Amino acid sequence: MNPIKAISKHVATFRINGRDRETIIEPHMLLVDVIREKLGLTGTKRACGTGNCGSCTVLLDGVPIRTCICLAITATGSAITTIEGLAKSDGTLHPLQQAFIDHAASQCGFCIPGMLLASAALLADNPKPTRAAVKRALVGNICRCTGYVKIIDAVLDAATQRTKTMEVRT
Amino acid sequence: MSAEFSYIGKRMPRPDIGPKVTGEAKYTEDMVVPGMLEGRILCSPHAHAKIKNIDTSKAQALPGVVAVITHRDVPDRKFTRSTMAEAEPGGLYPMERQDQYVLAEKVRYIGDWVAAVAAEDIYTAERALDLIEVEYELLPTIFDPFAALDQQAPQVHDDAPGNIAFEGEYPFNCGDVKSAFEQAEVFAEFAGVNSRQKHLHLETDAAIAWWDASRRLNIISPAQGAHLGKRHLAKRIFTDLSEGDIHWISPAIGGGFGARLALGVEPVAVVLARMSGRPVRVTMTREEDFSGYSSRTDQHQTIRIGAQKDGTITAIEQQIVSDSGAYLSHSATTSIVNCVQTLGLFSCPNILGQIKVVYTNTPTTSGFRGYGNPEGAFIMQQAVDIVAEKLGMDPVEFRLKNIRKVGEPSIFPPVALAHTALAQCIHVGAERFGWKQKWAGWGKVKTGRHRRGVGLSVLANCTSAGGVLLEHSSAMIKVMADGSANLIVSPTEMGQGILCGLQQVAAETAGLKFENIRMVSGDTDVTLFDIGSHASRSMFVIGNAVANAGAKIKEQIRVLAVPKFEKWQKKVTPAEIEVREGRVFLKEDPSVGFDVSEVAHDAIYNFGFAGAQIAATGSYLATDMAQNHQAAFAEVEVDTETGAITVLKYVVAHDIGRAINPQLVEGQMEGGAVQGLGFALTEDFIVDPETGRVLTDSLFTYRPPLTTDVPEMDNLLVEDAAPNAGPFGAKGVGELPVASPAAAIANAVYDAIGVRIHSLPMAPEKLLYALRHRGEGPAPGASRVTGQFL
Numbered sequence: 031m032n033p034i035k036a037i038s039k040h041v042a043t044f045r046i047n048g049r050d051r052e053t054i055i056e057p058h059m060l061l062v063d064v065i066r067e068k069l070g071l072t073g074t075k076r077a078c079g080t081g082n083c084g085s086c087t088v089l090l091d092g093v094p095i096r097t098c099i100c101l102a103i104t105a106t107g108s109a110i111t112t113i114e115g116l117a118k119s120d121g122t123l124h125p126l127q128q129a130f131i132d133h134a135a136s137q138c139g140f141c142i143p144g145m146l147l148a149s150a151a152l153l154a155d156n157p158k159p160t161r162a163a164v165k166r167a168l169v170g171n172i173c174r175c176t177g178y179v180k181i182i183d184a185v186l187d188a189a190t191q192r193t194k195t196m197e198v199r200t
Numbered sequence: 201m202s203a204e205f206s207y208i209g210k211r212m213p214r215p216d217i218g219p220k221v222t223g224e225a226k227y228t229e230d231m232v233v234p235g236m237l238e239g240r241i242l243c244s245p246h247a248h249a250k251i252k253n254i255d256t257s258k259a260q261a262l263p264g265v266v267a268v269i270t271h272r273d274v275p276d277r278k279f280t281r282s283t284m285a286e287a288e289p290g291g292l293y294p295m296e297r298q299d300q301y302v303l304a305e306k307v308r309y310i311g312d313w314v315a316a317v318a319a320e321d322i323y324t325a326e327r328a329l330d331l332i333e334v335e336y337e338l339l340p341t342i343f344d345p346f347a348a349l350d351q352q353a354p355q356v357h358d359d360a361p362g363n364i365a366f367e368g369e370y371p372f373n374c375g376d377v378k379s380a381f382e383q384a385e386v387f388a389e390f391a392g393v394n395s396r397q398k399h400l401h402l403e404t405d406a407a408i409a410w411w412d413a414s415r416r417l418n419i420i421s422p423a424q425g426a427h428l429g430k431r432h433l434a435k436r437i438f439t440d441l442s443e444g445d446i447h448w449i450s451p452a453i454g455g456g457f458g459a460r461l462a463l464g465v466e467p468v469a470v471v472l473a474r475m476s477g478r479p480v481r482v483t484m485t486r487e488e489d490f491s492g493y494s495s496r497t498d499q500h501q502t503i504r505i506g507a508q509k510d511g512t513i514t515a516i517e518q519q520i521v522s523d524s525g526a527y528l529s530h531s532a533t534t535s536i537v538n539c540v541q542t543l544g545l546f547s548c549p550n551i552l553g554q555i556k557v558v559y560t561n562t563p564t565t566s567g568f569r570g571y572g573n574p575e576g577a578f579i580m581q582q583a584v585d586i587v588a589e590k591l592g593m594d595p596v597e598f599r600l601k602n603i604r605k606v607g608e609p610s611i612f613p614p615v616a617l618a619h620t621a622l623a624q625c626i627h628v629g630a631e632r633f634g635w636k637q638k639w640a641g642w643g644k645v646k647t648g649r650h651r652r653g654v655g656l657s658v659l660a661n662c663t664s665a666g667g668v669l670l671e672h673s674s675a676m677i678k679v680m681a682d683g684s685a686n687l688i689v690s691p692t693e694m695g696q697g698i699l700c701g702l703q704q705v706a707a708e709t710a711g712l713k714f715e716n717i718r719m720v721s722g723d724t725d726v727t728l729f730d731i732g733s734h735a736s737r738s739m740f741v742i743g744n745a746v747a748n749a750g751a752k753i754k755e756q757i758r759v760l761a762v763p764k765f766e767k768w769q770k771k772v773t774p775a776e777i778e779v780r781e782g783r784v785f786l787k788e789d790p791s792v793g794f795d796v797s798e799v800a801h802d803a804i805y806n807f808g809f810a811g812a813q814i815a816a817t818g819s820y821l822a823t824d825m826a827q828n829h830q831a832a833f834a835e836v837e838v839d840t841e842t843g844a845i846t847v848l849k850y851v852v853a854h855d856i857g858r859a860i861n862p863q864l865v866e867g868q869m870e871g872g873a874v875q876g877l878g879f880a881l882t883e884d885f886i887v888d889p890e891t892g893r894v895l896t897d898s899l900f901t902y903r904p905p906l907t908t909d910v911p912e913m914d915n916l917l918v919e920d921a922a923p924n925a926g927p928f929g930a931k932g933v934g935e936l937p938v939a940s941p942a943a944a945i946a947n948a949v950y951d952a953i954g955v956r957i958h959s960l961p962m963a964p965e966k967l968l969y970a971l972r973h974r975g976e977g978p979a980p981g982a983s984r985v986t987g988q989f990l
Contacts, residue, residue, distance in 0.1 A: 063322075071223070072230035075227075077402040082898070082900060083899055112223065113222065117222055130217070134697070134864060136220045136221060137696065137697065138401070138402065138452070138455040139695065140227065140403050165910070172906065174455050174457070176867060176871045177871040177910060177913075178874065180867060180870065182907065
């Protein structure tokens, strides 16, 4: 047994989508791997592995971060929201999720969890963004299918129609 | 129209979208098979080398490693990645060569596969790759397709002399181009090349394979055409299997764009699963994807056009030299399809197309959305404008004069063009764009730092490859006792929205409720045959198969419903009964009727009734290409100090026949246009000419369009139900949107600065170079098809 490995392997607690989850991690593990492989929350996607595309975005204390370039061990003290935590626990969709459905803003769907979380962070910060502000907020999230048009439309729609019901569970 | 149909032409909700916004949708990498190992592949660091020795003992000894494989462990069978060859009728073209092994003994590009490992976890698998010791004997390399054609050039494949992977002619060459050019009153020539645009499907390649207790091979992977994949795997690689031994499941696909029409890591997963006796999931990184085996084929082209003074095109010639990279997969077929779509657009009695596809020690190029059309359009549409300028004709009028009309040969010349709304697309697009107001005329010199210009592109694209490929699809519908149904169709949803469209077609034709139809797809054990989602074919070919099954379902319901009307003392025939939105009623008195579940229930549970579940299969075989069209208009502003191009306005009109779901058609057009914008302006795939290494191997260096790049766009649908097309007159839309932007923008750039750009992407440095040199002298990316510099 590798002695360094034996020492460093330990039980960590993650506060994720409002619940504490314990799992065994090693120091080199990335947050995206822990979320997907250890905690079974596969809605968080890895697409580039270099922090460029935004597919692996989650909210860390409400702030969007890229989990593919984040060591899991650094996230143990924070509240994490993944795509699975965006809808209410009774299954009611977040207004952004409903707007994405209404606008058919998802095609292959791989970028959508990151898009939704980045959008949720934007609207929490700026409930009435302009089109340009939405574009700026999502500039780090690559979508290869939609051309972004319906995604931007959906975020603006959610912002104008549904701000009252907006909340992000942390 | 809306009164005529219940669901056709409506913005029905996509069946796949709910799970995609909640994170529940499962892609290949999200699937876990109990006991599954993680597989990783060792890629070659050399562009051309013989493997003298591989020592895997240290990797084997690492705790957690279960299997290590090299070229010694894979079938001694050559194959091509493209699965499309299985749908090609033999004899027309040797379009795919079987030219590679699952793992190589001789590597032919940086990234070629050398060995693979299966381990208990991915970290161990990665460490094991580092422990594999490979001794290479370096071989001379060749990276340039024109240098590769030299007799003295190093040979990439011993059995491909001169590095020719494919050489052939456009199958519908006609007339006498040489004498037509001599007699032409106006002549234009334009040459250039497109870049190797990456598919950049966000879900990188992955596959899970395992052998079950009955010794069947199970595969989970993102495949655009698993039925052909299955056949290809059994016929070409694992010849101890027959097709039925393979069970292939495709869950949600994170983008395809053509890349999934070729085998990816599946064969490696299969060998590792066989060696380890356990399920194995093989994954790729983004870096490996960039350096790997799929991108658009760079096609170096020269196009010559001859015309008369009245603006009639009399001759067109297209010469193509394509770089296949290390192996052949789709690059020959995309080159041929380039000719089909480029040379089939205009009425012209003299046509010559010639193609060479060349091997080099660079990553394998492949088929990408548009499949030759974006590559051809960038050259052709500029050549067309050069002729129009020489004639002093409005480029809109010049195109309108020469486009093919109904009754003339289609882009698949043996079949006459049954329908075209291209002229209407040109008119509608020009009107919305304000072409008459914006276009200043030829030769108007613009000044100042920021110069604006306008340009257009007019294109035709196949809807399926009917007549050339085996364009066969079958589908099945079964109705449950509650009146709900399963629509069982082959294609997996890769984002295009096909499942929603097919659900609408099934509901409309069978007379069932849209929301009561559940989609079953992506499992070769369950679905009927289909050649996959490509060539903008799905709504045409699969759609017709579904419509065929739907009509049968409706007829069965009518027949079974006849005795049900006895309670109204009605004696009716099936022909007098209508079925719509899940309700069975009399045509002459719609108030007399009942829910379809009454019939569906009796068909299954009533002892005295039919004793046969309502179910039907439907099939379709397309024999023509039901071509779709597009007219696109771009307005750009060129910053002459930085070389940057800004697209101010983009208007495109698409000849869709009938939009089954306008929202999804818009989605295809918007997404395609932005992908085409990347192809036009930013997506540069650079192979180091000294080493053959891909320099743009991450999203740090390869730049796809982002939210802030999206211009003001108008995507217009021109609806005119087409005969001999898909259900309700639908035609395809998947591919053409990506083909128009580069062509229209290139013409707009010329209008702005008076210089033509010969290679893609139209990056700032190329523009600055072109501005300084006014198109003369050697420039980076020179095309040597005819010695013309870019």
